[in-house]
Amino acid sequence: xxxxxxxxxxxxxxxxxxxxxxxxxxxxxxxxxxxxxxxxxxxxxxxxxxxxxxxxxxxxxxxxxxxxxxxxxxxxxxxxxxxxxxxxxxxxxxxxxxxxxxxxxxxxxxxxxxxxxxxxxxxxxxxxxxxxxxxxxxxxxxxxxxxxxxxxxxxxxxxxxxxxxxxxxxxxxxxxxxxxxxxxxxxxxxxxxxxxxxxxxxxxxxxxxxxxxxxxxxxxxxxxxxxxxxxxxxxxxxxxxxxxxxxxxxxxxxxxxxxxxxxxxxxxxxxxxxxxxxxxxxxxxxxxxxxxxxxxxxxxxxxxxxxxxxxxxxxxxxxxxxxxxxxxxxxxxxxxxxxxxxxxxxxxxxxxxxxxxxx
Amino acid sequence: xxxxxxxxxxxxxxxxxxxxxxxxxxxxxxxxxxxxxxxxxxxxxxxxxxxxxxxxxxxxxxxxxxxxxxxxxxxxxxxxxxxxxxxxxxxxxxxxxxxxxxxxxxxxxxxxxxxxxxxxxxxxxxxxxxxxxxxxxxxxxxxxxxxxxxxxxxxxxxxxxxxxxxxxxxxxxxxxxxxxxxxxxxxxxxxxxxxxxxxxxxxxxxxxxxxxxxxxxxxxxxxxxxxxxxxxxxxxxxxxxxxxxxxxxxxxxxxxxxxxxxxxxx
Numbered sequence: 001x002x003x004x005x006x007x008x009x010x011x012x013x014x015x016x017x018x019x020x021x022x023x024x025x026x027x028x029x030x031x032x033x034x035x036x037x038x039x040x041x042x043x044x045x046x047x048x049x050x051x052x053x054x055x056x057x058x059x060x061x062x063x064x065x066x067x068x069x070x071x072x073x074x075x076x077x078x079x080x081x082x083x084x085x086x087x088x089x090x091x092x093x094x095x096x097x098x099x100x101x102x103x104x105x106x107x108x109x110x111x112x113x114x115x116x117x118x119x120x121x122x123x124x125x126x127x128x129x130x131x132x133x134x135x136x137x138x139x140x141x142x143x144x145x146x147x148x149x150x151x152x153x154x155x156x157x158x159x160x161x162x163x164x165x166x167x168x169x170x171x172x173x174x175x176x177x178x179x180x181x182x183x184x185x186x187x188x189x190x191x192x193x194x195x196x197x198x199x200x201x202x203x204x205x206x207x208x209x210x211x212x213x214x215x216x217x218x219x220x221x222x223x224x225x226x227x228x229x230x231x232x233x234x235x236x237x238x239x240x241x242x243x244x245x246x247x248x249x250x251x252x253x254x255x256x257x258x259x260x261x262x263x264x265x266x267x268x269x270x271x272x273x274x275x276x277x278x279x280x281x282x283x284x285x286x287x288x289x290x291x292x293x294x295x296x297x298x299x300x301x302x303x304x305x306x307x308x309x310x311x312x313x314x315x316x317x318x319x320x321x322x323x324x325x326x327x328x329x330x331x332x333x334x335x336x337x338x339x340x341x342x343x344x345x346x347x348x349x350x351x352x353x354x355x356x357x358x359x
Numbered sequence: 360x361x362x363x364x365x366x367x368x369x370x371x372x373x374x375x376x377x378x379x380x381x382x383x384x385x386x387x388x389x390x391x392x393x394x395x396x397x398x399x400x401x402x403x404x405x406x407x408x409x410x411x412x413x414x415x416x417x418x419x420x421x422x423x424x425x426x427x428x429x430x431x432x433x434x435x436x437x438x439x440x441x442x443x444x445x446x447x448x449x450x451x452x453x454x455x456x457x458x459x460x461x462x463x464x465x466x467x468x469x470x471x472x473x474x475x476x477x478x479x480x481x482x483x484x485x486x487x488x489x490x491x492x493x494x495x496x497x498x499x500x501x502x503x504x505x506x507x508x509x510x511x512x513x514x515x516x517x518x519x520x521x522x523x524x525x526x527x528x529x530x531x532x533x534x535x536x537x538x539x540x541x542x543x544x545x546x547x548x549x550x551x552x553x554x555x556x557x558x559x560x561x562x563x564x565x566x567x568x569x570x571x572x573x574x575x576x577x578x579x580x581x582x583x584x585x586x587x588x589x590x591x592x593x594x595x596x597x598x599x600x601x602x603x604x605x606x607x608x609x610x611x612x613x614x615x616x617x618x619x620x621x622x623x624x625x
Binding site: 009010012013187188191192194195196197198199200202203205206207209210211212213214215216217218224270 | 409411430431432433434435436440441443447448449450451452455456459460461462463464466468470472473474475476480481484485487488489492523527
């Protein structure tokens with residue numbers, strides 16, 4: 001077992017608690033950087049796709065996993081981010097400015113929408129956000145002038161410092177660009193988690209009453225979380241649209257939002273790792289399924305993909321509510337404490353006593 | 360001037376008068392206990408001070424500031440911290456993180472600084488961490504520092520909640536039944552801690568407690584409530600001897616018997 005011997009407060013604050021973790025993530029980053037030299041362009045674009053899903057998933061994770069507010073409407077903000085980025089670029093802004101600006105604008109619009117929407121709780125919040133997603137599908141069709149309507153829109157060329165980043169010409173550039181964005185977004189997420197705002201998010205998730213009693217403005221904190229979440233998801237949406245090359249109302253249906261939610265549940269709610277693990281599942285599942293259906297003719301049913309998604313989701317909710325990352329944590333703890341790990345170590349202690357809701 | 364003053368406070372839920380024309384004042388440095396049977400309105404008084412409830416009439420002032428002008432989340436800014444009767448901790452966080460949330464009222468970093476962990480972030484975090492460590496040491500929570508709340512036993516949770524309130528370095532600490540559900544030894548510990556909180560840290564304590572043994576040992580002043588009305592106020596011994604208090608707890612027939620037994624118990 002690894003002992004984590006702390007000698008200063010910085011051990012609790014810094015990004016990597018010990019050298020081991022530092023090396024693990026350093027090695028991971030090194031592998032990611034070296035990946036274009038190890039893989040052909042098909043698999044490279046698959047990995048790019050995983051990272052794009054991860055960006056969008058991190059956005060939703062911040063809201064649902066960390067702050068505890070369900071959203072079934074994040075496809076709306078993916079669309080918003082994508083169309084904003086494209087339109088800003090058509091207006092003449094370079095990608096390096098248009099892309100972050102699209103994220104910030106999506107975040108601000110998201111925060112504005114959050115003010116009325118976040119007055120709702122639980123299932124009502126889910127319904128309201130689902131409505132947002134459905135409205136957005138229609139809005140894309142109606143606002144033809146900016147979105148190209150059902151005909152869709154071709155993503156403008158991305159130029160970074162005079163170099164064109166094109167998926168077909170130089171997939172490794174696309175890959176590195178996405179990798180950089182993923183790393184930055186993840187760093188922002190981790191930084192938030194180790195500072196007062198991130199702790200306030202978790203406080204709001206676990207007990208609104210006592211968050212308030214600790215001086216946290218609950219509705220403000222939720223609104224900030226929603227805004228940040230929308231901003232990050234918007235970036236993911238922009239990447240997704242640009243990666244596809246062309247997008248219309250069909251790209252951003254509400255099914256996308258549900259897939260996104262499923263992704264973070266499967267990955268592990270509330271963990272940054274969960275967003276990545278979920279992204280791997282969701283990005284490789286269609287490929288895996290098509291390999292299966294190619295070999296087993298009987299399974300060649302239309303709509304199988306969504307059926308499989310649903311089955312996996314149900315499986316995880318029943319058997320592993322903590323998701324893939326939760327399963328990994330359990331396995332790790334089992335080995336670390338061997339032979340003292342107990343089965344119920346991760347079981348949540350039920351407390352039936354709850355302070356009466358003051359509302 | 361007293362630290363906390365309630366003047367003619369009345370609170371109604373529909374037809375039920377939960378608190379009726381209550382006047383009380385807590386002096387700086389006191390340990391003030393609210394006692395009374397279930398449903399007497401003790402926790403309701405706490406929830407009014409925390410501003411979860413708004414009284415229909417009367418005034419509540421803290422150090423001259425009108426509490427009724429504040430939203431619940433602005434109350435801790437004045438230096439008022441509280442615990443809850445049925446433990447309201449952040450379950451999916453470690454003890455350390457819980458205590459750090461207690462520091463929220465001292466947050467000075469902006470969102471942008473926090474997103475990139477630049478500017479004041481490092482030094483602020485170190486300061487928060489240091490303040491929290493002092494509380495951990497004071498309440499002997501070292502062994503639980505990195506444990507998740509969801510796996511902790513009840514007695515420890517109770518202490519963590521006290522720690523979280525203390526982490527905010529309050530002037531007034533509201534303890535809602537600090538000893539409920541604790542074993543005899545744990546109650547002993549709680550007694551020393553409350554004493555130390557007052558003596559060493561100079562924090563004024565207002566508590567609701569049923570354990571009259573504890574109340575008698577730590578409190579300077581006791582107020583008995585029943586049906587939202589003040590029954591008696593004074594030292595613990597005085598309140599316990601008060602015929603109205605005995606009547607509220609034990610019924611009218613009990614007065615003569617307890618009086619002859621010397622008013623030992625209520």
